[in-house]
Structures are given as structure tokens and as C-alpha cells.
Amino acid sequence: MYRYDSYDQSIVDARVEEFRDQVQRRLAGALTEDQFKPLRLMNGLYLQLHAYMLRVAIPYGTLSGKQMRKLGEIAAKYDKGYGHFTTRQNLQYNWIKLADAPDILAELATVEMHAIQTSGNCIRNISSDQYAGVSADEVTDPRPWAELLRQWSTFHPEFTYLPRKFKICVIANEEDRAAMRLHDIGLKLVLRDGQIGAEVYAGGGMGRTPMVAPQIRDFVPEEEIVSYLEACLRVYNRYGRRDNKYKARIKILVHELGVEEYKRQVEEEYAHMRELGLNPPTEELDRIRPFFAGPAYETGLSDDLDRSDPAFALWVDRQVAAHKQPGYAIVNISLKPRGGIPGDASAEQIALVADLAERYSLDELRVTHAQNLVLPHVKKADLHAIWQKLDEAGLAEANLDLITDIIACPGLDYCSLANARSIPLAQKLSERFAAADRQKELGELKVKISGCINACGHHHAGHIGVLGVDRKGVENFQLSLGGSGAEDASVGQITGPGFSEDGVVDAIEKVTNLYLAEREEGERFLDTYRRLGMKPFKEAIYG
Amino acid sequence: MKILTGNDLGTGDVIWWAGDGWSRQVGDSVDVGDKGDELARAEEAALRVVGAYVIDATVTEEGVRPAHIKDRIRALGPTVRPDLTLKPNDADAGNWVI
Numbered sequence: 001m002y003r004y005d006s007y008d009q010s011i012v013d014a015r016v017e018e019f020r021d022q023v024q025r026r027l028a029g030a031l032t033e034d035q036f037k038p039l040r041l042m043n044g045l046y047l048q049l050h051a052y053m054l055r056v057a058i059p060y061g062t063l064s065g066k067q068m069r070k071l072g073e074i075a076a077k078y079d080k081g082y083g084h085f086t087t088r089q090n091l092q093y094n095w096i097k098l099a100d101a102p103d104i105l106a107e108l109a110t111v112e113m114h115a116i117q118t119s120g121n122c123i124r125n126i127s128s129d130q131y132a133g134v135s136a137d138e139v140t141d142p143r144p145w146a147e148l149l150r151q152w153s154t155f156h157p158e159f160t161y162l163p164r165k166f167k168i169c170v171i172a173n174e175e176d177r178a179a180m181r182l183h184d185i186g187l188k189l190v191l192r193d194g195q196i197g198a199e200v201y202a203g204g205g206m207g208r209t210p211m212v213a214p215q216i217r218d219f220v221p222e223e224e225i226v227s228y229l230e231a232c233l234r235v236y237n238r239y240g241r242r243d244n245k246y247k248a249r250i251k252i253l254v255h256e257l258g259v260e261e262y263k264r265q266v267e268e269e270y271a272h273m274r275e276l277g278l279n280p281p282t283e284e285l286d287r288i289r290p291f292f293a294g295p296a297y298e299t300g301l302s303d304d305l306d307r308s309d310p311a312f313a314l315w316v317d318r319q320v321a322a323h324k325q326p327g328y329a330i331v332n333i334s335l336k337p338r339g340g341i342p343g344d345a346s347a348e349q350i351a352l353v354a355d356l357a358e359r360y361s362l363d364e365l366r367v368t369h370a371q372n373l374v375l376p377h378v379k380k381a382d383l384h385a386i387w388q389k390l391d392e393a394g395l396a397e398a399n400l401d402l403i404t405d406i407i408a409c410p411g412l413d414y415c416s417l418a419n420a421r422s423i424p425l426a427q428k429l430s431e432r433f434a435a436a437d438r439q440k441e442l443g444e445l446k447v448k449i450s451g452c453i454n455a456c457g458h459h460h461a462g463h464i465g466v467l468g469v470d471r472k473g474v475e476n477f478q479l480s481l482g483g484s485g486a487e488d489a490s491v492g493q494i495t496g497p498g499f500s501e502d503g504v505v506d507a508i509e510k511v512t513n514l515y516l517a518e519r520e521e522g523e524r525f526l527d528t529y530r531r532l533g534m535k536p537f538k539e540a541i542y543g
Numbered sequence: 544m545k546i547l548t549g550n551d552l553g554t555g556d557v558i559w560w561a562g563d564g565w566s567r568q569v570g571d572s573v574d575v576g577d578k579g580d581e582l583a584r585a586e587e588a589a590l591r592v593v594g595a596y597v598i599d600a601t602v603t604e605e606g607v608r609p610a611h612i613k614d615r616i617r618a619l620g621p622t623v624r625p626d627l628t629l630k631p632n633d634a635d636a637g638n639w640v641i
Contacts, residue, residue, distance in 0.1 A: 027553060029590050047594060049617050051555035080627055095627075097554050341623055412613060413621040421616075423623045473611055 044115025072350030163240030203254030301327020411451030420468025549595030
């Protein structure tokens with residue numbers, strides 16, 4: 001894992017003290033809310049429905065046990081005993097007092113964490129693959145580049161006031177676990193002729209105008225990735241629509257200019273930058289890379305497992321993924337218990353996972369965009385002990401990528417932007433489809449729920465997506481089918497008129513029943529939908 | 544009726560204008576008539592509230608009821624965490640917001 005150097009630590013510490021002064025001035029009346037709001041947002045502090053909400057950055061979703069423990073301590077000390085893991089691999093506290101915020105940031109700084117770039121029209125926290133560094137088929141660990149981009153983008157003076165927020169994702173696999181093409185810029189690291197570089201995708205995103213990012217560059221050599229991104233950002237910064245918030249994202253610019261014209265302008269800017277020799281020093285990437293070199297794995301470990309306990313075997317089959325190192329496994333921890341709140345974890349659960357990471361996962365864990373957790377370096381011999389501890393804490397649900405592994409934004413229960421509640425619907429679906437054999441029969445089926453058009457719940461990318469809307473003060477839910485955030489990325493299509501909360505649960509059941517009746521050998525729900533199209537599903541829903 | 548709500552500047556708590564100060568209970572709200580915006584500006588300037596705004600509400604048998612579901616959820620608390628609402632012992636309290 002990356003460790004702060006003295007420069008990283010000093011800028012984070014300085015930021016805490018700066019914000020402490022700003023909070024004191026606000027509480028003393030020296031700053032109005034209009035003056036203070038952009039300052040608090042630059043430190044991840046929002047004002048939501050019930051209280052201030054603090055969003056903490058978890059760069060590329062990677063954490064140490066110590067960092068995770070600190071998140072749990074803050075939840076217990078300053079919040080109401082829990083935190084919410086988000087679809088950008090971050091963590092949100094829902095009940096923060098303004099005067100406590102600087103102390104919380106100071107505590108985070110002691111474990112090399114902060115809330116910078118979790119709000120505002122800047123380059124946000126970089127996201128990545130939760131299996132980075134441990135997946136057998138990746139080209140390279142994408143996190144050194146994610147870390148380089150974090151350093152490049154942190155307080156970048158040119159990109160602090162972009163037309164809108166800007167999200168970057170870096171992966172290094174054919175299999176996309178991070179919704180890379182639904183980002184403003186997605187990088188897929190590839191190996192060409194023995195050289196690492198990146199395929200570059202630009203102009204993806206969700207929100208009210210969902211778009212899958214087109215590829216704008218087939219290959220950028222690794223030492224030029226930052227410069228190329230800088231060129232992409234410069235064109236966007238110059239021509240992005242600042243006159244209309246709803247048309248200000250880069251996806252609109254790319255769409256309105258056309259991909260070829262956007263590419264042409266980026267290439268022109270890039271050629272100019274190359275002349276100036278603005279690539280970051282390769283020594284910095286060389287300095288970062290060893291932090292991600294991989295832990296000292298034991299060798300000669302057995303891959304055998306005692307599967308005599310059926311509940312354990314069920315959990316292993318669903319939650320454990322192959323690791324690149326013989327004798328090791330990747331453990332997915334579900335934060336989607338039956339009838340639970342997707343992404344929520346109590347302070348005690350957070351502390352337990354911190355303990356497990358330290359004891360069993362070489363002091364490392366990950367947060368996924370699907371609001372789950374990962375222990376990336378687990379000896380297979382330890383799986384049973386881990387499962388028992390997770391089970392005792394209510395964290396042993398075996399539903400990864402199944403219909404109850406639902407992504408849901410906080411919705412109208414917490415969020416001031418929301419139009420409808422996402423969580424109660426997720427809970428009803430979780431109960432309706434709780435039977436393990438039914439979930440297994442349905443197979444991979446990604447349900448994603450957003451409480452408003454901003455799409456924090458990624459509903460556009462759901463095999464089954466639900467968007468909550470406000471219909472004359474009453475919650476209403478639009479159903480969409482056929483979305484995907486994976487390597488086969490697509491945007492779901494709305495089925496037709498919306499439903500009540502109970503109505504959309506029934507509609508989803510009808511959709512799944514049709515899938516079971518019509519699927520062909522080996523087809524996932526998404527495959528069947530793509531083969532059949534919307535019509536039969538629409539008929540099943542609306543009659 | 545028109546009632547005034549916002550968040551406590553320091554704690555972020557949802558608060559309601561009760562005539563002589565702010566209350567955590569929506570039931571204490573009073574009709575501010577056409578004085579809401581002026582009151583909001585004065586209270587914000589006095590650092591007692593942030594993000595104050597006027598909403599429509601009605602008086603029902605159960606007390607003051609904000610017209611919009613968002614404000615009813617603000618008044619009660621998150622419906623998915625009854626323990627964190629203003630009625631932690633009422634498991635059905637969430638029905639009030641619908």
C-alpha cells in the first residue's frame with residue numbers, strides 16, 4: 001500500500017488546520033453560509049436532510065486495517081455508530097456536527113486519510129478495480145497509476161474549478177469490475193509490444209444523460225498518461241458548458257463536438273504539451289510502484305478446502321474469488337444482509353473487518369463500487385475461521401452479484417437531492433428474493449436503485465435498474481432493463497410507466513419469472529434480455 | 544399554513560420555528576404567514592439556523608404535517624432507521640411520512 005511521504009502528510013495536515021479556522025469563522029459569524037459552503041464542500045462536508053454529512057475519500061478503494069479501524073472509531077465517537085460505503089468506494093458519515101468536522105479530519109490525517117476531492121467541481125477520488133494486484137489475469141496492478149493521478153490531481157490549480165465534477169477510473173483487466181466506461185475518463189492499462197500503456201475512454205457517465213464512454217485513444221505510453229489526461233482536461237476545461245449545470249459534464253462536450261472532433265482537439269493539445277516536456281518525472285512512478293509490489297506471500301500452501309460444512313461451502317462458492325497466488329483467495333464481504341441497508345456497516349462491524357484484515361489479509365482491504373468489502377490476501381486455510389467471525393457479525397451473506405446484492409444510494413431517507421427512497425425498496429427486494437436457492441437459480445443479476453436522476457445508485461447500469469421519481473409529492477419508481485457497468489457496458493432502457501414501491505417489486509418478480517422461462521443454456525439475465533429485447537418483458541410487466 | 548424550517552448551524556439538526564425560538568419537533572411549528580423569508584434571514588444572520596426555508600403544511604389530528612414527503616422525512620428522521628428517528632419506540636412511525 002502507498003504510504004504518505006512528508007509532503008503528502010504536510011499538505012493534509014495544513015488542510016485540516018485551514019478548515020479548522022474556516023469552521024471557527026463560520027461559527028463565529030465571520031463567514032456567511034454562501035461564503036462557507038464552497039469551503040466545506042472542498043473538505044467533503046455536505047448539509048443533508050438530517051445533519052451535516054462527511055464523505056471520506058478512500059483512494060482507489062484500498063485501506064489498511066489501521067485506517068479501517070479509524071473509520072469505525074470515528075463512527076462510534078462522532079456519528080451514530082455506523083458509516084455508509086458508497087458507489088465511489090468512499091465512506092459517508094450521516095450525522096456530523098459542524099464543530100466536530102475539523103477534529104474528525106485531524107483524526108483521519110493521523111492514518112493518512114482525508115476528505116479532499118470528495119465534492120466540488122474538481123477531479124474526484126480516483127476509483128479502481130477491487131481486485132487490483134491480486135487478480136491473475138490483470139496486465140499490471142493499476143493502483144500505482146491511480147496513486148500518480150491522485151497526486152497529480154490533488155489541489156491541481158488548473159482543475160480546481162472545472163465546469164463540473166470529474167471522475168476517473170483506472171483498471172488493468174479485460175473484465176471490468178469498476179464501471180470504467182461510465183466515468184468521465186476511464187483508463188484501461190494494456191500491454192503492447194512489451195510496453196505498458198493505456199486505452200483511454202472519455203465522456204462516459206450516468207446522471208440525467210447516461211453515456212458509455214467511447215475510446216478516444218488506443219494506446220498512450222505509461223510515461224505519457226498524465227500528460228494525455230491533462231490534454232483531455234484542458235479541452236474540457238476550455239469548452240465545457242459552464243452556462244448550464246445539466247450540460248456541463250465532459251460527456252455532453254464529447255457528444256456535442258463529436259468524438260472525432262474532441263479527439264482532434266485533445267491530440268492538438270497533447271502535441272503542444274509534448275513539446276513542452278510536461279510529463280511527470282518517471283522517478284515518481286518508480287517511487288510509487290514499490291508500495292504496490294505485493295506483500296510477501298507464503299509459498300507452498302495448499303489449495304485444499306474442507307467443504308463439509310454446507311453453509312461454509314455455499315459462502316465460499318459465492319464470496320471467494322481466485323487469487324493469483326497459490327494457496328490464497330480473495331474474500332468478498334457482503335454489506336447486503338437480508339432486509340438490510342446496502343453499504344451500511346456498524347462501528348463494530350468496521351472494527352471487526354479491520355481486525356480480519358490485519359490478522360488474515362496482510363493488513364489490507366478494499367471497498368467496492370458495489371458497496372461491499374474485500375479481503376484481498378487470505379490464505380485458503382484461514383477461510384473457515386474468517387467465515388465464522390463474519391457470520392457472528394452478520395457479515396456472511398452469500399449473495400455476491402446475485403439479485404439481493406443490490407446497489408442503492410441513500411435516497412430520500414438521507415439525501416437532500418433525492419426524490420424517492422431507495423433503501424426501503426432495496427429492503428423489500430432483499431426480502432422478496434431472500435431464498436438462497438431462488439437467488440442461485442437466477443444467477444448473476446445486478447439490481448441498482450437511485451433515488452433521483454443523479455444516479456448515484458447506478459440504475460442506468462443495472463441489469464435491472466430502478467429510478468425513484470417524485471410524482472406530485474408521491475414516490476414513483478421507473479424500471480429499466482438491460483444496463484451493465486461491466487466490460488459489456490450499456491445503458492438500460494425504461495420499460496414504461498412507473499410503479500409504486502410494492503408495484504415495482506412485483507414487476508421485478510415478473511421480469512425474473514420471464515427470464516427463468518425463456519433463458520437458454522448458460523444465459524445470464526442480461527444475455528436473455530439482450531437476445532429477446534424489451535417487448536416480451538414489457539408484456540410480462542404490463543400485460 | 545406556512546412553517547419555517549432549517550438546520551441548526553452547529554449540530555445540523557433539523558429544526559422548526561416555534562414562534563419564540565427553534566424546536567426539534569415539527570409539532571411545535573407555528574404559522575409564519577408571509578413573514579417566513581424575513582424571519583429566515585434574521586435567524587440565519589443570528590447564526591441560529593442554516594438553509595432556512597418556508598414550506599406548506601397542514602394541521603391534522605396528529606399535529607402539524609408538512610405537505611411534502613421530503614419534509615416529513617426531515618421531521619421524523621430516516622424511515623429505515625426507526626431507532627434514529629424522533630419516535631424510536633414506534634416501529635410504525637415511518638408510515639407517517641407516506
